[in-house]
Amino acid sequence: MPDCIYLHYTVPGDDFTRAGEASADLKLRLKKLGIPPEAVRKVSIALYEGEINLAIHAHGGEIDVQITDDAVCMTLSDQGPGIADIPLAMSEGYSTAPDEVRSLGFGAGMGLPNMKKYSDEFDIQSTVGVGTTIKMAVHVD
Amino acid sequence: MTISRIIEILDAHLLTEHADCSREVHTACGSDMMSDVLAYVKDQAVLLTGLNNPQVVRTADMMDMVCIVFVRGKKPDAMLISLAEARGIAVMTTDKTMFTACGLLYSQGLQGGVN
Ligand SMILES: Nc1ncnc2c1ncn2[C@@H]1O[C@H](COP(=O)(O)OP(=O)(O)O)[C@@H](O)[C@H]1O
Ligand SMILES: [Mg+2]
Numbered sequence: 674m675p676d677c678i679y680l681h682y683t684v685p686g687d688d689f690t691r692a693g694e695a696s697a698d699l700k701l702r703l704k705k706l707g708i709p710p711e712a713v714r715k716v717s718i719a720l721y722e723g724e725i726n727l728a729i730h731a732h733g734g735e736i737d738v739q740i741t742d743d744a745v746c747m748t749l750s751d752q753g754p755g756i757a758d759i760p761l762a763m764s765e766g767y768s769t770a771p772d773e774v775r776s777l778g779f780g781a782g783m784g785l786p787n788m789k790k791y792s793d794e795f796d797i798q799s800t801v802g803v804g805t806t807i808k809m810a811v812h813v814d
Numbered sequence: 815m816t817i818s819r820i821i822e823i824l825d826a827h828l829l830t831e832h833a834d835c836s837r838e839v840h841t842a843c844g845s846d847m848m849s850d851v852l853a854y855v856k857d858q859a860v861l862l863t864g865l866n867n868p869q870v871v872r873t874a875d876m877m878d879m880v881c882i883v884f885v886r887g888k889k890p891d892a893m894l895i896s897l898a899e900a901r902g903i904a905v906m907t908t909d910k911t912m913f914t915a916c917g918l919l920y921s922q923g924l925q926g927g928v929n
Contacts, residue, residue, distance in 0.1 A: 714876075721876045777869065778849065779869070
């Protein structure tokens with residue numbers, strides 16, 4: 674495996690059915706690279722929740738992935754509405770998702786807590802009216 | 815129990831052609847909330863749901879689940895089925911309700927798994 678692999682994905686903001694394509698693709702690649710299944714699972718769930726958030730809360734966004742021998746690092750950035758109260762948004766069960774999102778099976782307010790739970794490093798920066806950037810890393814080994 | 819056995823017990827109709835139905839599964843969960851599946855499920859192999867959209871397959875795939883049962887006669891569209899087919903996930907539909915389908919599988923030995 675080369676020293677570092679870079680991947681980029683764009684998550685569309687207007688097509689909820691496509692959210693998850695990036696996580697599914699990354700999952701296959703990590704498996705092929707021989708990354709341990711437990712790490713693959715953590716990356717997949719964390720990134721999938723992130724993708725769903727980009728699609729439902731931020732009108733889409735960008736994902737950059739960096740894979741090294743030690744870790745899978747993911748940066749999710751968007752130019753959506755931003756988050757005013759990050760600790761509140763991070764709490765289990767807090768959600769501003771509308772009913773139509775809930776009828777699609779999401780909006781339980783578990784996305785951000787899940788992303789933090791499944792990643793070994795987690796950082797969120799957000800400015801209202803500007804956008805949100807989330808960095809997550811899952812350690813390999 | 816095998817996936818074939820699930821089809822028998824639920825009097826279900828298999829929608830994916832190429833799935834391996836001889837696969838053994840031991841645990842299942844039933845939910846219409848994919849967020850909850852992502853948050854609380856661990857190593858369950860079968861997902862029973864009344865929700866019908868592609869995110870059901872995405873969620874099952876992320877959780878390494880191998881079988882999706884649509885209850886109450888829900889019929890997923892061709893796009894969902896081909897997505898599952900590509901992921902090697904068996905998809906079936908049964909007329910039984912969520913409660914009845916879960917009860918039947920549980921009484922035949924399928925477990926809820928750790929939690
Ligand atoms: N990328 C984002 N841009 C703007 N707001 C966000 C973003 N991600 C999350 N949020 C806010 O944080 C809340 C909690 O997010 P999350 O835990 O994923 O739950 P859910 O997506 O189910 O609402 C969301 O309801 C939303 O208000
Ligand atoms: Mg979310």
